[in-house]
Amino acid sequence: MRNKEYMKKIYRKFSDFVSIAAARELEYFIMDSRFTSSFNYRMKDMIDEIKKEKNDDIEFSILFNTNGEIALIDANILGKYIGNNYNIKIEEYYKNAALNKIIRDVINGSEKSQKDFITISYSILYHTFDTIYSEIRCKKDTVEKYKRDYLLTEYDEEDVGAVISCILILEDICRYIGVRENLLLQAVNDAVFRKNI
Template sequence: MENVIILCKCTGFLIFVLIAKKDLLEGDILRSKDYMKKVYRNFSEFVSECSSRELEYFIFDSKFTTAFNERIKEIIDEIEMQGKKSVELAIIFNTEGEIALIDSFIIGNYIGNSYIKHMEEYYKEASLNNIVKHVVNGSEKAKRDFSILSYTILYSTLNSIYCDIKCRKETLESYVSLYDLKHCKDDDCSIVVASILIVEDICKYIGIKEGVLSDSIKSVATKRNSQDD
């Protein structure tokens, strides 16, 4: 069993702990949707939270891309700037100095920042909250476009984070069948399903009907399938 190092950053102190067995850190994660009932001041906070929780549920082991490894220190600095110094952040490194496991809060924060950046660029709006408000009060087409864009942003972001993914097989197979994801292969399929899980939460939270979401995802899948034929 390889050794791992846990870096805990809590209230300004750094604590290094050498763990002999990674198994001690692993356990069954009960899926809870309590975050769907909360009220968030900023919509990006919800995106960060639901991303963190869905990925924690769906992915149980993975490696991280070189680019994401290099971004970790910057991400931690960004979190501290938000005044979250009391949050315990755990990073596990393997013997080669690569990130083997990272606190889900950091992953969620990274995804939330990416989501708000690309959404505001696309809609040319200064506030993600305003974008969501317009979508909620908009037409079915506006909701469909929002769903597709959300999926596209999340897929791109997750693809920049993960590689060599191990996930819940039953969930993966269920979604591949549900959305006819025959274009999926290996890690790409895991990224696609993880993106859908997060988009489902986003759409449900703001009241976009399941039919609109389903049509949006299937339209993306159909386009991908036709490109692969």
């Protein structure tokens, strides 16, 4: 069973929570993956910049194969990338309001604003995964469980790994900020079947 200790901690920045939640959930769920060429390129650029700064520790966190593709990447680096992207995109959507303020407003907001927040978050996470992964191989039992739990049993698209990854992270976000599960179920179901992203 996966450890959810990070859910009990208080984070100064909400994007730090998203980073850790993404890292833990993806580490638990994804068994193997292939990354997009643009993500490979961005990671190589990042390593080159770090090497210029004389910080060689990064080599232990990202390993490339002989074709120059990512062979192994530390879950925390991936989580940080997702958390930073989430922070940027959601602040853009909410007209450059700070993420912590957005979260306060969602917590104190109506069910409609909470559902909208979930839909927007799903969209951001889904598009982020689309830029990172070209292929995801994941735990089939977890896929089937989440398809049942979120009324997605009819959903058989190739992107089901990305969809379930989004749901896993959104579950953590909603539990952390106190958004009811039925709102999450409604928003996710609408977003997935209506391609409302």
